[in-house]
Amino acid sequence: MEIGYTLMCEQSDPRSLVRNAVAAEAAGFDFSVISDHAFPWLEEQGHSPYAWSVLGAVAQATERMELMTYVTCPIKRYHPAIVAQKAATVGLLSEGRFTLGLGAGENLNEHVVGGGWPPANTRHEMLVEAVEIIRGLLDGGYVNHRGTHFEVDSAKLWDRPEDPVRIGLAVSGAQSCAIAGELADLMIAVEPDAELGAAFDAAGGQGKPRVGQMPVSFDRDRDAAIDRAHDQFRWFGGGWKVNAELPGPAAFAAASQFVTRDDVAESIPCGDDVDAVVAAAAEWADAGFTHLALCQIGGDAQEGFTTWAESDLLPALRSAHRSS
Template identity: 60%
Template sequence: MTRFGYTLMTEQSGPRELVRYAVAAEEVGFDFEVSSDHFSPWLTEQGHAPYAWTVLGAVAQATSRVDLMTYVTCPTMRYHPAVVAQKAATLQILAEGRFRLGVGSGESLNEHVVGEGWPAIQDRQEMLAEAIDIIRALHTGELVDYRGEYYQVDSARVWDVPDEGVEIGVAVGGRRAIEALAPYGDHLIGVEPDAALVEDWNAVDGAKRIGDGARAIGQIPICWDPDEDTAVKRAHEQFRWFGGGWSVNADLPTPAGFAAASQFVRPEDVADSIPCGPDLDAVVEAVSAYWKAGFTDIAVVQVGDEGQDRFLEEAAGPLLEKLRAAAPA
């Protein structure tokens, strides 16, 4: 069954608002909620970057049904993997089994802040594989000593470990990443509706197969508003960085860099890539690209803090009805 999620965008909303939106999203019927984990917004116009793990801890207590997930955490630079193991275990206990840990190789925007530079992509993928090994070892609750190429762990133990463990979703953006990382993940996280991601993942020896226990989890921005011009304006202001693609966005270090890279992006360019306005059928059509590509879970991003309450109150329920009617069972 296709599942539909709601995105807690830490770049565009403050922490108290995010918890409120999470409660409303559960009440309206979303199946799961994912949270971004950024040290900085992409653009200064977005204006926020609260600590995702504190927000998710509050959300775990304020909700009771929806699954929760980081989309995604980078457990290699800003966070040492041993610290990620501890906080993921704690959050799983607070969420009573509803949490999945989503991890990825990161973006310079968030990771360069600790002053360790920005490694090449192959190094980042190798670091991520090592980090996942450490996290899984610590989630056994046993004492762990680890000597790797990138990380060292000395006599570490996570004392509060959930009985059900913590499933790990791994963000991948191409064949090389899939070949390197698929055996380490319980689920695939994809940044675009590309059927090749699912096919390549399922072809890797040792990978858990999508559709046979593993899930493919995607995400898509939308900008619903009763007025189309308002929606296009908001999407351009908040999400014009989106068109750069992962290969560009991963390496830009500051909001100023994203502003410069997107300075010639026009509102109509954004509207061509993000469904804007009141037409829910257009949203369903855009989302359908993911399930047609073999994705099992799709989280929507309602762009902008302004209008978020109205989206949840007026549009989210009817949108979910249309999505579930159109999606494959």
């Protein structure tokens, strides 16, 4: 597996995110993914800068790491034609290091433009239509589209990479796997579920990369690491199908009120035990994932994490999983 670093907009300000990206590249991470939210999941996280501005700065501040949105929703807050323009520009700024990760979105972020939150089936219809528009624009030429959900009138990207930006799609079930297998260049998932990969393969994804993301809470004091993870990451307990529907941080706080410190400690590697992270990453390797982005919890804990990753964690992960 390639090992990546998560630029998590929900827990850091934009200048810190750029510094973190530079540190992650220097530490030896292979790639970096960035979340694209309008809101944090919990108020304790405290941030949500515009991911695309951060990406532009990161593209100029780094030289080697691959970059990727994890993920952008092109169906409500952004029109797909605008997503295509942003992706093409970051592709040029990064000199081909950018992959556009897309998904059907969360109410948490997309509600800000009004108009209600569509049911999952409708969101998937919208996503398919959006990908068709984005693909057409990234391939060059004029695009006209009159669809069920979107219209595009004589759109064209005047600045785009010679090689079109790769597109990844987030999956969480049979329907999204079918869409991703047919339309995406790679699969994105937030759980090490081999069945997702099998469904992706069956729909045409055989041999394509699979990118996962795993939270980690590094601290030399394990209790402090657990406290931080519980404070800022307990929202994960509801599961994706619930989380996609919740409208704001207050709803996530209510939905996660019964998630305990022990629940978090059992689900997320906490502390400075390298073997615990390697073992957790093995679940992703065993499920067929080719890339795994680590997400260090806590905006103020990034410097210590990247230092530890460079000296201890990355060598151990590469020894265990490079040939998986």
